[in-house]
Amino acid sequence: MSSFTAGYDFVIVGAGSAGCVLAARLSQDESAHVLLLEAGSSQRTESMALPPAWPTLIGSSADWGDATVVQAANGMAIPFPRGKTLGGSSAINAMFFVRGHRSSYDAWPAAGAKGWGFDDLLPYFRRTERAHGRDPALRGDEGPVVVAPMEPDPFMTAGLQAAVEAGHRAATDVSGGLEEGFGWMDVSIRDGRRCGAAEAYLDAEVRSRPNLTVVTDALVHRVRVHDGRCTGVEYSVEHGTGSEVLVAECREEVVLTAGAVGSAQLLMLSGVGPQAHLDERGVEVVLDLPGVGANFHDHPLSMVAYTPVQPVPTGVGNHSGVIGLMSSPVAADGPDLQLIISDMPLYGPGLRGPDHAYAIVFSAVRPYSRGTVRLGSAEPGAAPLIDPNYYADPRDLDVMAAGLDAARTLGRTLALDPWRGEEVVPGPGVRDAEGVRDYLRRSLGTYFHPVGTCRIGPDGDGMAVVDPDLRVHGISGLRVADASVMPSIVSGNTNSTVYAIAERAADLIRR
Ligand SMILES: Cc1cc2nc3c(=O)[nH]c(=O)nc-3n(C[C@H](O)[C@H](O)[C@H](O)COP(=O)(O)OP(=O)(O)OC[C@H]3O[C@@H](n4cnc5c(N)ncnc54)[C@H](O)[C@@H]3O)c2cc1C
Incomplete structure (x- = not known):
């Protein structure tokens, strides 16, 4: 049984690097009611704040604790951490704050992602960061993410x-x-403590906005699609006595920011993905979108x-x-x-x-190998099949x-x-x-930089999942705006690029 929660203008799924940016930016408009849902908890341990403790967060309760499928390259399943907490992977990452070389962004418009070249993204890179003493034409000085060299x-x-x-x-x-x-090396550390997406974008002022609701320990099961339009999401929250399934209705747009693994998984759980795979898993097909979960890659x-x-x-x-x-x-x-x-x-x-x-x-950092993310089962929360195919x-x-x-x-x-x-x-x-x-x-190990499973591409590109405005092809009221939309990986650690994607997404949505 599901019960309905109040309608929102925007529902953002996943409070990771991208989700925190979008929640903060979209709720700047006081008339917009924004719901941010996160499967992980809001609890902060001291290890999450202390920079040297980052390796101990891998395998902690703030990590989904996945592993890849056995890799053909070496016969091993490789542990594949991803954040499950407010701040997502930025809450457990190594805090390197690095852009790729411009050539790796300029490959995107060349492959059909119009508007996503380095020069297009530069204002958004600058908007995210507070990096003092740099060339102001290149680096931002007033953004929420504090960045400084080691x-x-x-x-x-x-x-x-x-x-x-x-x-x-x-x-x-x-x-x-x-x-x-x-x-x-540039790192995102403020006063000796981690400055991840939650610290930078969801500070007390933002969290206290009456038009922003943040719900943690909320596992989103699927997006609801009616007559080709996304109308909201279904999610469960845990209580002492069990879990309750709720529906959040959405008037304007649902934005998936569940990461390169999570956003593809959610689309497939919602019946949006490659038909043969959905049939195999017993998921009712809403839209045959073959690119969902394909083009998966990592460093x-x-x-x-x-x-x-x-x-x-x-x-x-x-x-x-x-x-x-x-x-x-x-x-x-x-x-x-x-x-x-x-x-x-x-x-x-x-x-x-x-x-x-x-x-x-x-x-x-410009790998050619491509793999997939697939459903392990049709159960929400079941571990996905992660195959970077290194x-x-x-x-x-x-x-x-x-x-x-x-x-x-x-x-x-x-x-x-x-x-x-x-x-x-x-x-x-x-x-x-x-x-x-x-x-x-x-x-072989992962550099923890998965991307590409919902890649940007124009209409008519059979394997693109979102259009250059990040709208899911074939479904209105639904966008994806996280690491999964990168057509190809950038030649740097991915977090700063995810912030820039989300900043630009906020502008596209508010337009
Ligand atoms: C261990 C580690 C170290 C890294 N080190 C660096 C580094 O030093 N520098 C760097 O640039 N990059 C680093 N990265 C990569 C970088 O952090 C990611 O590229 C970036 O955080 C991805 O942002 P995202 O918003 O796409 O996804 P995420 O930040 O992963 O956010 C996705 C969020 O969605 C939530 N979610 C998923 N599914 C659901 C669901 N069904 N319901 C509700 N919520 C859901 C997740 O819990 C998570 O909070 C590292 C990553 C890891 C894991």
């Missing part, structure tokens, strides 16, 4: 010198989107780790202070490799190594092999001599092309 320490300073010694360019603002090279991750011969300063701790963006020898269209120097190793699930190590981590396209292994090469070159520099002990992972035995590829498969 404090230099002797180890990271040596890492930056190492990059220059290895022939890389010293960038002035490597996170701004215009440069290749190495520079200080693969690997690294080279060294034991240090002197203690590596922790700085912010469990973190990287230096980031670099470069073009591999096989780069097709702009830089395709990111390297970070990390004071901790980021071992993938197939690797063992000493905890006491530093690492040079690398990622193919390394399905062998070009990704070529780029990662170039990444290992670049990481080792950097690791062997004179500048890092005072720090470097042994290369412990992969170790000196891994040298020839076959050994390197074997290592890359074994060491």
Whole structure:
């Protein structure tokens, strides 16, 4: 049995990076009644505020705790965290605040996502951030997300010198989107504490708006569609005595911001997706939209780790202070490799190594491989089938092999001599092309950047899910506005781009 709750002008599903932006921006209009629904809780633990504690949030109650399906690349299921709390993945992420290179955004309009190039997004990037002392034409100074470079320490300073010694360019603002090279990592930390989407966008002033209702511990089951129009959502809330199913009616628009996994899952649970798959799962088909859940991709991750011969300063701790963006020898269209120097190793699930190590981590940031998100069952809340299909396209292994090469070159520099002990992972035995590829498969981990399952594309593009205004093709009153709409992944960590997408979505909706 369902009971009906009051009608809203806007219902936003998922209070993650994008959902918090949209709730804050749409409720600026006092006449608009906005409901924000989030499956996770509003509780904050101290670990969620303290930057070095971020790795402990993986597998905590603020994480859905998913894993990929067994990957053909290495026969392993890879843990696949995503945030389940106010702030979503921005509440458990590593706080790097990085734009991709402009070439990776300009690929979007080239593929039919009109209005989504780097220059189109620049005002929205700037609107999100408060980054003092930068080029004001490029970086924002008044936004809610506090952004600053990591404090230099002797180890990271040596890492930056190492990059220059290895022939890389010293960038002035490597996170701004215009440069290749190495520079200080920008992070979203305010007064020593995490500044995620909830802290930045849902502060006390916003939360107290009478026209904004935020409901946590609310699992959305499906969107309701009547005669081709979305009329609201069905969701359940837990009580001490059990759960209650409610319907929130919506007068204007439902906006899905449940993330690259969650938004595709919700569309499919609602009968919007590839017909054959929905039939297989016993979901009544509302609209055969084959692109839902397709085009799923992520940044693969690997690294080279060294034991240090002197203690590596922790700085912010469990973190990287230096980031670099470069073009591999096989780069097709702009830089395709990111390297970070990390004071901790980021071992993938197939690797063992000493905890006491530093690492040079690398990622193919313009991967070609594409996978899927599919329903595990028609039950709301059941774990979805997540298949990034890493390394399905062998070009990704070529780029990662170039990444290992670049990481080792950097690791062997004179500048890092005072720090470097042994290369412990992969170790000196891994040298020839076959050994390197074997290592890359074994060491595969996620960089936690899923995108693409509801991609933007024009009418007539059979695999597009939303149009360039983020409206779901074939259904009125329904948009998607999160990481899932990216046609292809950007060559940087994804959070700042999700904020910019959501900021632009708010403008499109209010227009
Ligand atoms: C461990 C980790 C580390 C990362 N590190 C970085 C980093 O350092 N820098 C960076 O740029 N990016 C990082 N990322 C990625 C970045 O955080 C994400 O790209 C970004 O947060 C995605 O935003 P989103 O709004 O699309 O989804 P999310 O922020 O994941 O939000 C989706 C929200 O929807 C909710 N939801 C889902 N389904 C339902 C449902 N059925 N009903 C109700 N609510 C639902 C979820 O609980 C969640 O709160 C990291 C991610 C992870 C997981």
